[in-house]
Amino acid sequence: MSTAAEPARPDLVRPELVCPAGTPAALKSAVEAGADCVYVGFRDETNARNFPGLNFSRKELDEGIAFAHAHGAKVLVAINTFPRAGQPELWHRAVDDAAAMGADALILADIGLVDYAARRHPQARLHLSVQAAASNPEAIRFYAERFGVQRVVLPRVLTVQEIAALNAKIRPVETEVFVFGGLCVMAEGRCALSSYATGQSPNVNGVCSPAAHVRYVEQAGGITSQLGGFTINRFGPGEPAGYPTLCKGRFVADGKASYLFEEPTSLNTLGMLPDLIRAGVTAFKIEGRQRGRAYVAAVVQAFRAGVDAVLAGRPVPDLDLDRITEGGRQTTGAYEKAWR
Template sequence: MAASQSPVELVCPAGTPAALRAAIDAGADCVYLGFRDETNARNFPGLNFSREELAEGVAYAHARGGRVYVAINTFPRAGHPEIWHRAVDDAARLGVDAVILADLGLCDYAARKHPDLRLHLSVQASASSAEAIRFYHEAFGIRRAVLPRVLTVSEIAGLGAAVPVEMEVFVFGGLCVMAEGRCALSSYATGKSPNMNGACSPASHVRYIEKGDKVVSQLGGFTINTFGAGEPAGYPTLCKGRFEANGRLNYLFEEPTSLNTLSILPEMIAAGVRAFKIEGRQRGRAYVANVVRSFRQAVDAIARGETPPDMALEDITEGGRQTAGAYERSWR
């Protein structure tokens, strides 16, 4: 069952109805998801929810003590906000527990049209200062801010003491090397913006080409990586490309690796974090169930005053590597 005694919410990904059920059954307090259109930042074929599926998902979660948050976190096209407004209206009508928004105009629309709807600020808004978060709270009644993955634990603690809203942080899954909501790499290569169209490195622009004993991955006609015989061919995103510079072949932006903060969850709680968020709406239900179950055990152990158990999650991390990211930043 989803209900727990922990003071920290476990917010988990649901890219499909099956993943929603898997997350709730594995112990998620909340699931976050999106409609099947460009209003959410994971707008990929085969993912996301129709209105009917959302209604069924809300019923499934609520019957088991869970909650559902809908991400409407892309930026509306200038002069054509209709589908974004409809997404907010439908989420409210279907009884979701919160909507996750990034755009100023959409925050204003939701606050005016649905004053009883709980509003969360998406990481896509890139609000990383007390002044920015207070503005969203005072202007639109934002109740929670999902923090960008660029802050240290001590910086998060400082924010918590200075803002009147709950703080949510990512604790596992993919990393973004850009300030969230400010990435133009994908739109440069493909014409599709992750912040407006909801598609970072869309599959329609991906190509794998065999050249002898090598495999070349391309995005929008740009070569992103070359893999040798027997080397797993990763998905081509520009920020994880392997390029030659100054005579050296290397990952210039970010090496394939995943965020994993299991070892510092107690410090996060002490810093005032209210919700732990797991990334992965593009992942299957087996991945979701495995990660949610592991973090459920860890969070419950902390709530009992115990040390979280060791969890072997290397097999499902990107590149088989893990990092605590900027939370334990040692550079300046």
Template sequence: MTELVRPELVCPAGTPAALKSAVEAGADCVYVGFRDETNARNFPGLNFSRKELEEGIALAHDHGAKVLVAINTFPRAGRPDLWHQAVADSARLKADAVILADIGLLAHAAHHHPDLRLHLSVQAAASNPDSIRFYAERFGVKRVVLPRVLTVQEIATVNAAIAPVETEVFVFGGLCVMAEGRCALSSYATGQSPNMNGVCSPASHVRYEERAGGITSQLAGFTINKFGEGEPAGYPTLCKGRFIANGKTSYLFEEPTSLNTLAMLPELIKAGITAFKIEGRQRGRAYVAAVVQAFRQGVDAVMAGRPMPDIDLDRITEGGRQTTGAYERTWR
């Protein structure tokens, strides 16, 4: 019987306070971003200055945790300086790895910072052994974050083919209906998109209006959803809006729901995954602490051969609904 390898728990931190909560809750790694367009969660009030990152790395290392810096947007043509500086500062501040998506930026990092550990962002959408081996052989990538489109068996097959390259998969948090990191929907309404500007549905374009019978949410003047009295008003993103088509009102793209794989941890660990990633750098300290604690308990239980604990995360899932996504896909 193959011995199970303990996966790392990779947790989100959108602020220094969230980083502290994550490491105190049991995170093995924390992923963060700089306060600019180099990361895909470029929202006001989030992310780290260089000084904050330096202090955060020291705090994490004191707790035995690692810090990964997400530089996972695509540099503007002819203007890569901001992204190059982010890589250089990550190396200077002794980050444990950087998470990159752009081929040009990977080449730059591999050439100028050969001692800096490189992880491949999910936004690169590398989901098969050939593409993963390309990044590993050409740029020295040590770990790839897999897109959320593979079954557990498919992940196990990929792992067997790419060793010793590590894999990291999402285990909790929001889902994106578009190809990982390639969403352009937001840009049609606001002129800004996640993969270029680091923002999906930027807050500056969001409006809520109270009307008879409830609240209407809008994005750049477009009505995205209507909520009845007492119904929670979700954040207006185009892919999760309710629209009228052929006289029927429905979620045309995707209903608000959260990925939750707690019950699947034994299968995911057996698949040989190196790291479990929790989504949510835009979420608060309470969310970070609750989810990290839950998955810490889950992973520890599996590794100790104990039954999985009964943990309810309904209150912090999107729309109060949960899914295992493609991991248990049956529609092949």
């Protein structure tokens, strides 16, 4: 981590800031706060944030792309669930429409869908979603060489050192890494915990720990959060409460109750930006299409300032993002080996 002032760094590649938008209002907030790219999804099961009341109609996306382009920002469209067998049309139409609307890239996870996009829209820029969990050079080359995928969003399983080594091996394929937000502790796209408890999963339905299966039960002096009828956590009076995301619950194993998988915590790599930039990462992604405009504006501003500071050779400003992190806690996650 660099703390002392450094000279401006023309040697460093300026990473794109890729920011979430669940609604047109959030898209505007992100662009105005300094996003280079905004990523969005259609209002259906074709994307991994298929949350109630969220996402874009065709008309909204069309207008969103026009707005972003008018302000010099790109729009990336996530079509990153796995098409349901027998009904690929919904996913194919999403690919066709996004390409026709002039999306700057399609973010895909399913091999069959990547194949479809590459054949039907050879001009379209393809990104590999984190949901594809391509965690090594061999997997990344598979998507790059066979389908022309130009950028891979890395699963949140690698350390900064591993990312640097990976980048050296896969050039010119670009990498994008998550820098802030809700953290998956399992390899993304390879987790069926949610459907085990609720019948709905990220891969199939685009939802994890879906709200329809969530109950908060208020008891004397606290709240119990449940998912699919399973108790995920219990909070005392005044204790910060979290949404019952399955892998961030408190469970009993080996005779004791603990946050077995992960504490309710948010990824925050603000202090690590210099290392991630030096590792040769092309784009920094902020998680949170399901979060509100206020979140988007605050986080995008912070990371805009952070990235610009590193490129100017200045230290990363110490910005307080505590208020919008889960349970008020933060982690650098898998980027540091000790996390494992």
